[in-house]
Amino acid sequence: MGRNWVDPSVHLKRIFIESSCEDLDYTKEIIDRAALPVTVVEDRDRVSIVGGHYPANLTEGKRSLLLCRNEGEFVKDCPGTREYRCCGYRIINTGSGCPMDCVYCILQAYLNTPYLSFFVNIEDLFAELVRKMAAYDGPVMRIGTGEFTDSMALDRITGLSRRLVEFFGGQDKGVLELKTKSAYVDNLCDLDHNGRTIVAWSLNGQAIARGQEIRAAPLDQRLTAARKCVDWGYSLAFHFDPIIVYPGWESEYQNVIDKLFAVVPSERIKWISLGALRYIPSLKQIATSRFPHATIFDHEFIESMDGKKRYFRTLRVEMYKLLYDLLRRRCEERTCIYFCMESDEIWREVTGFEPAERGGISAMLDDAVTAS
Ligand code: SF4
Numbered sequence: 349m350g351r352n353w354v355d356p357s358v359h360l361k362r363i364f365i366e367s368s369c370e371d372l373d374y375t376k377e378i379i380d381r382a383a384l385p386v387t388v389v390e391d392r393d394r395v396s397i398v399g400g401h402y403p404a405n406l407t408e409g410k411r412s413l414l415l416c417r418n419e420g421e422f423v424k425d426c427p428g429t430r431e432y433r434c435c436g437y438r439i440i441n442t443g444s445g446c447p448m449d450c451v452y453c454i455l456q457a458y459l460n461t462p463y464l465s466f467f468v469n470i471e472d473l474f475a476e477l478v479r480k481m482a483a484y485d486g487p488v489m490r491i492g493t494g495e496f497t498d499s500m501a502l503d504r505i506t507g508l509s510r511r512l513v514e515f516f517g518g519q520d521k522g523v524l525e526l527k528t529k530s531a532y533v534d535n536l537c538d539l540d541h542n543g544r545t546i547v548a549w550s551l552n553g554q555a556i557a558r559g560q561e562i563r564a565a566p567l568d569q570r571l572t573a574a575r576k577c578v579d580w581g582y583s584l585a586f587h588f589d590p591i592i593v594y595p596g597w598e599s600e601y602q603n604v605i606d607k608l609f610a611v612v613p614s615e616r617i618k619w620i621s622l623g624a625l626r627y628i629p630s631l632k633q634i635a636t637s638r639f640p641h642a643t644i645f646d647h648e649f650i651e652s653m654d655g656k657k658r659y660f661r662t663l664r665v666e667m668y669k670l671l672y673d674l675l676r677r678r679c680e681e682r683t684c685i686y687f688c689m690e691s692d693e694i695w696r697e698v699t700g701f702e703p704a705e706r707g708g709i710s711a712m713l714d715d716a717v718t719a720s
């Protein structure tokens with residue numbers, strides 16, 4: 349029986365620090381909390397951090413964290429594609445890599461460094477946020493940290509969520525989404541979040557959560573953590589992504605949805621996204637080399653307009669219909685259920701409407717944020 353993971357940061361074994369970050373107060377705070385062996389390295393001399401070749405060294409690399417400086421922008425637009433409907437999301441780049449190890453994780457193919465990294469020059473991050481929030485003239489900036497990492501995976505040692513939640517608590521034009529598969533939410537307790545943070549969990553069928561999401565929290569623990577956040581006054585979101593076809597998938601997803609609504613009051617859910625498994629061809633190569641027994645790619649896929657492999661459209665529609673109907677029956681009208689990177693045709697077949705009829709996905713999500 350494997351370990352019951354709640355906090356994946358305990359998987360870390362060592363910390364590296366770029367020498368220019370060594371004296372920052374935030375760096376000291378993190379190394380105090382982590383209580384792990386520390387090595388200082390020259391700036392950008394990263395070759396020595398984890399030996400071996402990528403991606404074989406990724407398994408070991410997930411135990412090493414580099415504290416470093418981000419010289420570029422922290423806040424970016426989500427890299428949607430022209431061919432599919434995207435949702436106008438923004439990303440805060442806090443670092444990259446994740447101590448969990450999902451077989452389907454796209455980061456395995458997007459990144460080429462085996463170790464995790466975390467940016468410690470957070471004064472620059474908050475200065476940029478202040479500037480960008482002041483210049484923002486839309487209804488609500490939806491922004492999240494869970495794109496190149498998991499939002500809460502290192503939070504026990506970084507404590508970044510506390511700073512972000514309190515920052516967004518003072519903003520009237522922004523809403524922060526913290527997206528995770530961990531169950532570590534202790535830092536979110538007792539914060540003045542002012543309703544401006546949405547805590548989100550990725551959910552999946554039991555067999556996928558158990559067998560393909562290594563070191564992620566068991567589903568029950570994710571939902572227990574979600575319930576804690578409800579009790580602390582937070583709104584929530586959920587992501588069924590990637591939805592995967594495997595024996596018994598229909599009843600497994602139904603069970604998860606039943607459990608979700610048994611634990612979480614529907615009126616607290618702002619949005620739920622649905623996304624069927626999709627991947628760039630190099631991901632399959634990397635994932636099957638690292639996880640030779642993985643079966644999730646043993647299916648027929650087509651190459652779609654953005655170069656990603658997807659299930660056939662008829663199957664995607666079947667999958668989405670099952671989950672959408674189950675969710676729509678249980679959700680409040682104002683909860684936005686949306687598809688991540690799907691076409692208008694899929695939207696129409698599954699829901700009976702296209703996003704443009706409701707102002708587009710971006711406006712639908714903005715409405716879900718502002719609806720009380
Ligand atoms: S939790 Fe997210 S970021 Fe971490 S390995 Fe899984 S898919 Fe990747």
